[in-house]
Amino acid sequence: METFAVRRRDWTKRRRALVGAVFALLVVAALIGAVGAEQADEVDLGNIAGIIHELSLPAYAGRLTGTDGNWAAVGYVADRFERLGLANPDGLEGYLQPYVQPTRLMHSPPELEILDASGSVARQFKFITQFSPTTAPGCRISGEVTAPGVILEHVDDIDRVRGEAVLLVPMHLAANPTEIEAIMKRVTSSSCRDQARLLGVILEVDTSGRGYFPIVPFVAPGSFPTDRNDGGRQSTAEPVSNEPMVFTCDRPTFAELAACSAAGPDSPSGTIRMSMDYSVEPARTANVVGVLPGDPVAPGGARHIIVGAHLDHVGSNMDGTYNPGAMDNASGVAAMIEIARALSAGPVRPPLTVVFVAFNGEEQFMYGSRHYVSEPCLPLSEATMVNIDTVGSPRGVLLQIENAAGRDTQMARDLCGVAAQLGIGFRKSVSSGTDHSSFANAGVEAVNLIQPDFAGGYHGPGDAADGVDPGRVAEVVRLVLAFIRTAKTAPPD
Ligand SMILES: [Zn+2]
Structure with a gap:
């Protein structure tokens, strides 16, 4: 009995040890899995949601170019660029590229x-x-x-x-x-x-x-x-x-x-x-520009990609309401900043330099992007451009990969290829209503990414942060990250 009892205790011990080992293995496997999943999905939904929420707050009052709320948004984006350690382009102060444009104010x-x-x-x-x-x-x-x-x-x-x-x-x-x-x-x-x-x-x-x-x-x-x-x-x-x-x-x-x-x-x-x-008045305003230098020895080192999103919107209604512009275009700004964060946090530098630009004055007539094109921070002959305007559709509206009218770019084809690889649904399309067209008009390969969902309250008080799905914004972030990391190095034809 004793022997049996001892053997039994031994077996029980061994079984406990075995169970413990298997459990430990499972824990390790789970941890490896978690790390693996994190690497596969580095996009921070909380960061995206936080930026959209912030820029939609009453303090920014709809971010109309020429207003205090718009300047607050400019300051917010510049601060985010600084915290990410982006480089300030030569000749600019505090990431700001000032310019003057007409703006329409309601009194x-x-x-x-x-x-x-x-x-x-x-x-x-x-x-x-x-x-x-x-x-x-x-x-x-x-x-x-x-x-x-x-x-x-x-x-x-x-x-x-x-x-x-x-x-x-x-x-x-x-x-x-x-x-x-x-x-x-x-x-x-x-x-x-x-x-x-x-x-x-x-x-x-x-x-x-x-x-x-x-x-x-x-x-x-x-x-x-x-x-x-x-x-x-x-x-x-x-x-x-x-x-x-x-x-x-x-x-x-x-x-x-x-x-x-x-x-x-x-x-x-x-x-x-x-x-x-x-009244229509000349307004002193600014684009916000931050640079993430690419790997200088990578074949694409001399080239750069501009990742743009307009930060301005249509302002206050002066009756106690304002137009938050969450989808249009706090969502695009959030995507751009999250792309900058993920690329800066990564262990390797991107194969080409990335210039992040938050444009102003898009709603008046793309004044900010037209100004940037007239005074680019790096030569446009070395540039391609991807713009993000209105993403985060909670109603499943398909991503559109848009050339400017009259263009058929290799860049759009490449983006479609990457989207297909990632399993992101998309439709190739054409539009000239936003900032990518300023670059296309200057001969730069330029594409706009949009999930054109206007059911939430386009240019009205209804376009609020809770109407934007950060998961759909993340889809666009993943696409652009993968596109940059696998960037082709040949110059555009
Ligand atoms: Zn708009």
């Missing part, structure tokens, strides 16, 4: 009201959800008008309008660019102005399925005077020209405006009040 929210016979407000409509001003060249961008509404059924109705009026343009005309062009030509022509003062135009727009008007602060070069002597603002008392004020409104709003107006131009009744308070 108070626009107003659209129906006034009763005594001139008091009978109905007030809501900016963004019910109406939005148009700030295109050829229309006033500041001031106030009050006039009876006149419904247009046909372009020729304009000739029958007498006295002051706000023209109400129903959708059958407003949705037709040819009709709109004809209407605006008549409204601003002097012959028409002899008999009538057409102070405003309100276009009926179908917003169903979207429910709001996106904010578009586009300022084409030379389209607005910016060298004002009145402190940068047009006078709000009198129109500076006979340009009309132009609003768009949704269908229910249009119906209410029409109900208080005459059915034809002969007997207008009811009064409409429109006001807007914008």
Whole structure:
């Protein structure tokens, strides 16, 4: 019994030792597995989510170029570059590449009201959800008008309008660019102005399925005077020209405006009040540029790739709301910084130098990228460029790998190849609406990466951080990391 008992104890000991050894092996294997998984997936989702959250905060107020919120975003990105140890390009201070561009500022929210016979407000409509001003060249961008509404059924109705009026343009005309062009030509022509003062135009727009008007602060070069002597603002008392004020409104709003107006131009009744308070001003602003030097002995050492993303957005609505611009384009900035972090943290330097650029002024007309192209930090003859604008679709919208219009680059083909290898779904496409096109126009191979999901609230208060999926941003980070690490070294043809 004793012997048996001893043997049994021995066996139990041995079994315990065996179990312990197997357990230890399993732990080691699990640890190796974990390390392996970490190496295979080095992307830090927390970093991506944190950057998107940060840049979408009220402190940045929608990052409109020329505002304090935009400067705060510039400072944030420069600080991140510094912490990653990126090199400051020669000639720049603190990673900032300053330049001046026109920007459109809103000083108070626009107003659209129906006034009763005594001139008091009978109905007030809501900016963004019910109406939005148009700030295109050829229309006033500041001031106030009050006039009876006149419904247009046909372009020729304009000739029958007498006295002051706000023209109400129903959708059958407003949705037709040819009709709109004809209407605006008549409204601003002097012959028409002899008999009538057409102070405003309100276009009926179908917003169903979207429910709001996106904010578009586009300022084409030379389209607005910016060298004002009145402190940068047009006078709000009198129109500076006979340009009309132009609003768009949704269908229910249009119906209410029409109900208080005459059915034809002969007997207008009811009064409409429109006001807007914008100015277009020269703004001193900056791109943020940081450099990660490549391996100088790698075959691609002399060449560099620019990884770009615009940091600006469309700003505040001056009514307590702002447009966070989480998907457009805090997501792209987060991807860019995460790419910089992963490459800096890696044990080997990338085979080619990487220049990270957070562009400003994209929303006005790609001013920042056009400035960078005119004053590049490294010669563009040695460059390729990948831009990231609007990624992190939580609705599974496919990644698009986009050439600029009229280009078919080897770079796009290579990116498609890498995406396929990584098992990332994609579609090859063409667009010229963002910063890669500034580089393409300068003869640089340039590609834009986008997951074009605008259902979360494009250029509106709805584009918030919780509507962006960091996992989908990570997909783009992995693609660009793999692309850089396997970069072809031959110069573009
Ligand atoms: Zn945008």
